[in-house]
Amino acid sequence: MKQYETIIGLEVHVELATKTKIFCGCSTEFGGAPNTHTCPVCTGMPGSLPVLNKKVVEFALKAGIAANCQINQYCKFDRKNYFYPDNPQNYQISQLYLPICHDGWVEIETSAGKKKVRIHEMHMEEDAGKLIHDEWEDCSLVDYNRSGVPLIEIVSEPDMRSSEEVIAYLEKLRCMMQYLGVSDCKLQEGSMRADVNLSVREAGTEKFGTRTEMKNLNSFKAIARAIEGERERQIELLEMGRPVIQETRRWDDNKESSHAMRSKEDAKDYRYFPDPDLPPIHISDAWIQELREAQPELREEKQQRYQEEYGLPAYDAGILTESRSLSVLFEKTAELCGNAKKAANWFMVEVLRLMKEKSMDPEEVSFAPKHLADLILMVEKKEVSAQNAKKVFEIVFDEDVDPVSYIEEHGLKIVEDTGLLNEILNKIMEENPGPLAELLGGKEKVFGFFVGKMMKELKGKASPDAVREALNKEIEKRR
Amino acid sequence: MDLEKLTALQLAEKIKQHQISVLDGVKHVFEQIEKKEPKIHAYLDTYKKEAYARAKQVQKGIEDGTYTGPLAGVPIAIKDNICIKGKTTTCASKILENFVPQYNAEVIDRLERAGLVIIGKTNMDEFAMGSTTETSAYGVTRNPWDTEHVPGGSSGGSCAAVAAGETYLALGSDTGGSIRQPSSFCGVTGIKPTYGTVSRYGLVAYASSLDQIGPVGKDVADCAALLEIIAGHDTKDSTSIERQDLNFTKDMEGKLMGMKFGVPKEYLAEGLNPEVKAAFMDALKILSQQGAIVEFFSMKTTEYMIPAYYIIASAEASSNLERFDGVKYGYRAKEYEGLHDMYKKTRTEGFGEEVKRRIMLGSFVLSSGYYDAYYLKALKTKALIKQEFDRAFEKYDVLLAPAAPYTAPKLGESLKDPLAMYLGDIYTVAVNLCGLPGITVPCGMDSAGLPVGIQMIGDCFMEKKILRAAKEYETCRGTFPTAEEGGRKA
Numbered sequence: 001m002k003q004y005e006t007i008i009g010l011e012v013h014v015e016l017a018t019k020t021k022i023f024c025g026c027s028t029e030f031g032g033a034p035n036t037h038t039c040p041v042c043t044g045m046p047g048s049l050p051v052l053n054k055k056v057v058e059f060a061l062k063a064g065i066a067a068n069c070q071i072n073q074y075c076k077f078d079r080k081n082y083f084y085p086d087n088p089q090n091y092q093i094s095q096l097y098l099p100i101c102h103d104g105w106v107e108i109e110t111s112a113g114k115k116k117v118r119i120h121e122m123h124m125e126e127d128a129g130k131l132i133h134d135e136w137e138d139c140s141l142v143d144y145n146r147s148g149v150p151l152i153e154i155v156s157e158p159d160m161r162s163s164e165e166v167i168a169y170l171e172k173l174r175c176m177m178q179y180l181g182v183s184d185c186k187l188q189e190g191s192m193r194a195d196v197n198l199s200v201r202e203a204g205t206e207k208f209g210t211r212t213e214m215k216n217l218n219s220f221k222a223i224a225r226a227i228e229g230e231r232e233r234q235i236e237l238l239e240m241g242r243p244v245i246q247e248t249r250r251w252d253d254n255k256e257s258s259h260a261m262r263s264k265e266d267a268k269d270y271r272y273f274p275d276p277d278l279p280p281i282h283i284s285d286a287w288i289q290e291l292r293e294a295q296p297e298l299r300e301e302k303q304q305r306y307q308e309e310y311g312l313p314a315y316d317a318g319i320l321t322e323s324r325s326l327s328v329l330f331e332k333t334a335e336l337c338g339n340a341k342k343a344a345n346w347f348m349v350e351v352l353r354l355m356k357e358k359s360m361d362p363e364e365v366s367f368a369p370k371h372l373a374d375l376i377l378m379v380e381k382k383e384v385s386a387q388n389a390k391k392v393f394e395i396v397f398d399e400d401v402d403p404v405s406y407i408e409e410h411g412l413k414i415v416e417d418t419g420l421l422n423e424i425l426n427k428i429m430e431e432n433p434g435p436l437a438e439l440l441g442g443k444e445k446v447f448g449f450f451v452g453k454m455m456k457e458l459k460g461k462a463s464p465d466a467v468r469e470a471l472n473k474e475i476e477k478r479r
Numbered sequence: 480m481d482l483e484k485l486t487a488l489q490l491a492e493k494i495k496q497h498q499i500s501v502l503d504g505v506k507h508v509f510e511q512i513e514k515k516e517p518k519i520h521a522y523l524d525t526y527k528k529e530a531y532a533r534a535k536q537v538q539k540g541i542e543d544g545t546y547t548g549p550l551a552g553v554p555i556a557i558k559d560n561i562c563i564k565g566k567t568t569t570c571a572s573k574i575l576e577n578f579v580p581q582y583n584a585e586v587i588d589r590l591e592r593a594g595l596v597i598i599g600k601t602n603m604d605e606f607a608m609g610s611t612t613e614t615s616a617y618g619v620t621r622n623p624w625d626t627e628h629v630p631g632g633s634s635g636g637s638c639a640a641v642a643a644g645e646t647y648l649a650l651g652s653d654t655g656g657s658i659r660q661p662s663s664f665c666g667v668t669g670i671k672p673t674y675g676t677v678s679r680y681g682l683v684a685y686a687s688s689l690d691q692i693g694p695v696g697k698d699v700a701d702c703a704a705l706l707e708i709i710a711g712h713d714t715k716d717s718t719s720i721e722r723q724d725l726n727f728t729k730d731m732e733g734k735l736m737g738m739k740f741g742v743p744k745e746y747l748a749e750g751l752n753p754e755v756k757a758a759f760m761d762a763l764k765i766l767s768q769q770g771a772i773v774e775f776f777s778m779k780t781t782e783y784m785i786p787a788y789y790i791i792a793s794a795e796a797s798s799n800l801e802r803f804d805g806v807k808y809g810y811r812a813k814e815y816e817g818l819h820d821m822y823k824k825t826r827t828e829g830f831g832e833e834v835k836r837r838i839m840l841g842s843f844v845l846s847s848g849y850y851d852a853y854y855l856k857a858l859k860t861k862a863l864i865k866q867e868f869d870r871a872f873e874k875y876d877v878l879l880a881p882a883a884p885y886t887a888p889k890l891g892e893s894l895k896d897p898l899a900m901y902l903g904d905i906y907t908v909a910v911n912l913c914g915l916p917g918i919t920v921p922c923g924m925d926s927a928g929l930p931v932g933i934q935m936i937g938d939c940f941m942e943k944k945i946l947r948a949a950k951e952y953e954t955c956r957g958t959f960p961t962a963e964e965g966g967r968k969a
């Protein structure tokens with residue numbers, strides 16, 4: 001069989017995390033009873049008019065700047081006309097002729113090393129509603145809560161060659177959007193969606209093959225499977241001497257196969273034209289400058305800083321910056337406890353372990369950094385044993401309790417009061433006259449026996465060192 | 480007291496002086512409606528009960544100082560493409576036969592704040608597409624001057640209602656002449672404001688870049704006062720403009736002496752009915768006699784105005800009317816198989832011929848492969864037309880034109896030849912393409928006794944100039960008869 005190269009370009013839709021919709025004041029919150037986050041504008045009522053949410057432009061600009069894009073400082077909205085009930089006006093307000101950003105790039109890293117993926121354009125548009133088919137009643141219902149939620153569509157050049165590169169690119173975009181605070185990029189809630197354009201060509205040839213577009217990809221895993229599946233399907237066709245047809249295909253992740261939705265011949269004519277309800281947008285140099293200056297530290301810079309400023313190993317810096325929300329938690333904790341290395345240790349071991357056990361996303365981790373910092377400080381000051389601190393942290397992680405009062409209330413605080421130690425020691429010695437005699441007789445073996453008894457009685461409230469010290473003193477006294 | 484003779488401002492003044500109650504004015508209007516509607520059919524819906532209740536409320540408001548405006552207590556009719564909360568808004572189309580908006584158009588809120596009394600919804604060409612009010616799905620409106628004739632369109636119901644004394648004021652909308660042309664045909668006054676002056680929020684869109692709501696009234700002062708109420712920036716409409724000079728009723732009095740008027744020569748060429756031309760020339764004479772400078776100049780883009788207008792308007796309309804699909808509101812076909820069949824049957828049954836013609840025309844000019852040749856070219860043509868108007872306004876304060884090439888046609892004549900009907904919009908469409916303000920004032924009659932109007936066009940934001948010119952012209956012209964006095968008794 002011949003060698004083939006896979007050529008992949010992506011169209012990624014990212015839902016922007018603005019509080020209100022792109023053209024009206026309705027909430028963008030996910031969920032909500034059907035048609036409760038709606039108004040005349042986002043349900044396409046006659047006479048209603050769109051008014052652009054400036055925050056959407058700001059978020060799109062932030063994304064464009066981070067992806068090294070050129071900005072169209074004079075840009076417009078166009079109407080994309082098509083009939084479908086999820087689209088209340090039967091046109092989608094989008095950008096075709098003058099998208100807000102174009103010609104950028106992002107760098108991805110795979111096992112093969114670093115590589116640039118070029119961004120063809122980024123444009124703003126509105127999301128559609130959701131159709132629900134009621135099998136029981138045999139009717140379709142529509143929920144317009146999502147109608148008018150702002151999106152940016154990020155169109156890449158056909159620069160990717162494998163599913164590994166595609167996943168790296170998507171992870172890169174997701175991380176970037178989260179760091180910028182412009183989207184939470186949750187695939188399962190549909191706030192990040194990707195369509196894959198794929199073609200294959202014989203290795204070494206220049207000309208691109210015929211491409212297909214794959215839709216309905218709901219997870220990174222599905223995307224990887226769909227890429228492998230489509231690559232194989234196209235190669236099989238070519239090997240059989242049959243042509244690949246330019247078409248849109250729908251991926252079924254359960255069946256791990258795809259079927260054709262529509263071919264190029266019946267591609268729709270969207271009759272794009274400038275939306276006359278929305279005046280062109282003028283983006284000033286000053287605004288772009290302002291956003292550039294306010295651009296938050298992105299992952300790469302953070303990784304660098306963690307190594308230089310905190311002295312963390314590259315691996316740890318990488319893990320801790322994978323998610324912006326986790327890095328924020330970490331930095332706060334480090335700042336509050338004044339020991340970045342210790343804080344990093346807790347995150348690398350305990351936080352990651354608990355996340356994994358509970359299969360949580362970093363965004364779902366919600367304990368107050370002060371609580372972990374307090375715990376770290378208590379261990380530092382030997383006020384709680386490392387063992388107990390770990391147990392207490394599990395409760396902090398789950399319920400975000402205040403560890404100081406928790407430790408106090410549950411009697412886990414290390415006892416510094418030697419009076420109490422001696423009291424317990426005397427009690428144990430009285431209860432065990434045999435071993436005591438041996439101990440006083442110089443048998444080192446029973447020393448451990450007494451330490452063990454003490455620790456058990458104290459339930460970790462005293463450090464082994466303190467126990468040993470008290471025991472030695474008592475032996476001396478009794479001898 | 481002879482309530483029919485009063486203008487809206489006079490009525491409001493008498494209400495303020497306690498010579499008449501708000502209810503008297505409203506009752507009078509409903510008497511006229513009862514008397515004349517069987518012949519005219521200017522209204523699609525009237526709100527007698529609510530209007531009576533509202534009249535009492537406004538009366539109280541005037542007395543306690545809530546309503547102090549110059550038109551408080553005056554009855555007004557609303558074109559049926561303007562949304563009123565809880566009131567069926569059909570756009571004279573079957574497809575919206577049962578549509579009840581849950582929101583007010585911005586202009587309705589403004590009228591309510593000013594203490595006007597809304598008495599009903601007026602007939603129109605379906606979705607404002609037409610020049611005769613004959614494309615209404617709910618029957619034609621007849622011209623009060625001669626009921627064998629059309630009132631013009633698309634705001635034919637609003638203009639006929641004012642002409643017949645069935646209201647004191649009305650709101651219309653003007654996309655290509657839809658206020659100015661029926662005002663001319665019905666012998667009333669109407670203004671199309673500068674684009675962006677009046678909020679379009681709640682106006683069911685025909686062609687968004689051209690649509691403006693405007694006043695229709697018995698004279699210039701009434702229209703200016705109403706415009707002052709409805710104009711103003713609205714954050715709900717992105718194309719609404721923040722203007723400072725909205726005191727249209729101020730400084731209206733002024734001499735014509737020295738004002739410079741320009742008349743495009745091409746407007747007086749072939750196609751203009753000689754009697755309309757004669758009435759128009761008489762008006763020019765009056766202006767000159769008052770010391771105004773009237774000059775003829777060449778408007779070279781004239782022949783491109785109609786094509787550019789119909790391409791742009793139809794393109795926008797084809798998209799604007801997509802939302803009428805039977806899914807969310809309005810008419811839905813009774814029997815269908817599947818989604819596409821539902822769309823197809825609903826729209827086939829719900830829209831009238833003229834609307835379908837424009838949707839098809841608009842869809843065609845926007846389709847891939849034709850976009851550049853038609854739509855883009857029309858936009859470029861529009862820019863050239865605008866440049867020519869800009870140059871004209873460097874020389875002239877106000878441009879003059881007839882409102883239409885002929886007086887009101889007979890019922891049933893126009894729709895036979897849609898292309899000929901489109902050509903009848905020759906003097907009005909450029910004003911919309913360029914966003915200019917325009918006013919029509921009655922200036923004479925043809926031999927059949929049908930009114931002729933003169934159109935005064937100003938540069939953008941120069942409403943005050945055209946209002947002053949129109950007001951002065953009106954004074955010099957003298958009283959114009961009402962339809963009842965001057966019209967042919969039907």
